[in-house]
Amino acid sequence: MRIGIIGTGTIASAVVRGIVADGHEFTVSERNADTAAALAAAFDNVTVASNQGVIDASDVVFLGMRGNVAPGVLKDLTFRADQRVVSLMVGLSLEEIADLVAPASADALMIPFTFIAHGGSPILAFPESALLDALFGHSNTVIAMPDAAAFNHYLAAQALLSPVLKEIQVASDWLGARTGDPAAAETFLRLLIGGGLTADPLDMPGVIARMIGELSTPSGYNARLREHMGEAGVYDALIAGLDRLERPDGS
Numbered sequence: 619m620r621i622g623i624i625g626t627g628t629i630a631s632a633v634v635r636g637i638v639a640d641g642h643e644f645t646v647s648e649r650n651a652d653t654a655a656a657l658a659a660a661f662d663n664v665t666v667a668s669n670q671g672v673i674d675a676s677d678v679v680f681l682g683m684r685g686n687v688a689p690g691v692l693k694d695l696t697f698r699a700d701q702r703v704v705s706l707m708v709g710l711s712l713e714e715i716a717d718l719v720a721p722a723s724a725d726a727l728m729i730p731f732t733f734i735a736h737g738g739s740p741i742l743a744f745p746e747s748a749l750l751d752a753l754f755g756h757s758n759t760v761i762a763m764p765d766a767a768a769f770n771h772y773l774a775a776q777a778l779l780s781p782v783l784k785e786i787q788v789a790s791d792w793l794g795a796r797t798g799d800p801a802a803a804e805t806f807l808r809l810l811i812g813g814g815l816t817a818d819p820l821d822m823p824g825v826i827a828r829m830i831g832e833l834s835t836p837s838g839y840n841a842r843l844r845e846h847m848g849e850a851g852v853y854d855a856l857i858a859g860l861d862r863l864e865r866p867d868g869s
């Protein structure tokens with residue numbers, strides 16, 4: 619397949635790396651220049667072109683710009699009716715993308731995570747897309763949303779990722795400062811948090827509740843820290859923050 623990227627940034631670069639060995643031809647936009655050059659230097663099947671050059675060379679075009687710049691960029695570009703477009707961007711609906719890329723078809727909105735570069739990423743998709751299943755399903759989990767509202771709820775919920783990472787970083791720094799071995803501290807906490815969550819089959823219900831139950835030794839370290847965090851309002855703040863993400867003005 620001939621795949622184009624407009625907006626060769628953090629997430630688009632990870633997407634390319636994730637499927638670059640699958641026999642496709644990639645044309646990536648010259649912005650970001652360093653990222654585009656790095657991809658072209660690393661892979662024989664990646665070429666750099668102008669935005670219009672990307673479109674002209676591709677069957678499928680991924681949009682990896684930031685949502686706020688996309689309308690101004692896309693209005694000056696010409697798509698073909700035989701093309702399909704996938705948006706990686708937050709902030710523009712499928713209908714808005716469709717208007718901006720006509721006469722090409724807006725195939726799907728797609729939210730991957732940077733570890734798609736290695737596989738194993740959940741990928742939020744709306745609507746269900748045979749194209750995304752074919753391109754990414756072999757090494758990632760494509761989760762298709764039934765409607766735009768569900769997509770937007772999942773989009774808010776995925777924001778949990780970086781606060782969780784921040785907590786791990788704070789605890790890792792705390793541990794490393796005490797032991798004098800920050801690298802070992804980070805390795806331990808990555809294994810601790812990451813290993814358990816996917817150890818059970820993904821279709822098994824109630825895994826998190828069971829794990830919390832298993833970590834509830836009365837007066838144990840886990841029980842005490844969990845209660846402390848609850849008393850400090852962390853879980854209430856999380857719900858309030860998720861609700862806030864869903865309000866149009868973010869208030």
Ligand SMILES: NC(=O)C1=CN([C@@H]2O[C@H](COP(=O)(O)OP(=O)(O)OC[C@H]3O[C@@H](n4cnc5c(N)ncnc54)[C@H](OP(=O)(O)O)[C@@H]3O)[C@@H](O)[C@H]2O)C=CC1
Nearest residue numbers: 625626627628629649650682683684685691706707708730
């Ligand atoms: N980061 C992530 O993990 C994820 C991000 N997203 C979403 O994807 C979108 C991009 O995010 P991210 O990759 O982090 O952002 P980046 O800033 O890393 O990437 C945006 C890219 O767009 C390029 N760009 C800017 N203007 C133009 C233009 N006129 N023509 C072509 N390209 C242009 C930028 O180039 P330059 O550097 O030269 O300005 C940059 O390479 C956002 O909407 C984000 O919400 C979705 C899933 C995950």
Ligand SMILES: O=C(O)[C@@H]1CCC=N1
Nearest residue numbers: 708729730731776777
């Ligand atoms: O959270 C965001 O705004 C986007 C989607 C995933 C990463 N960045």
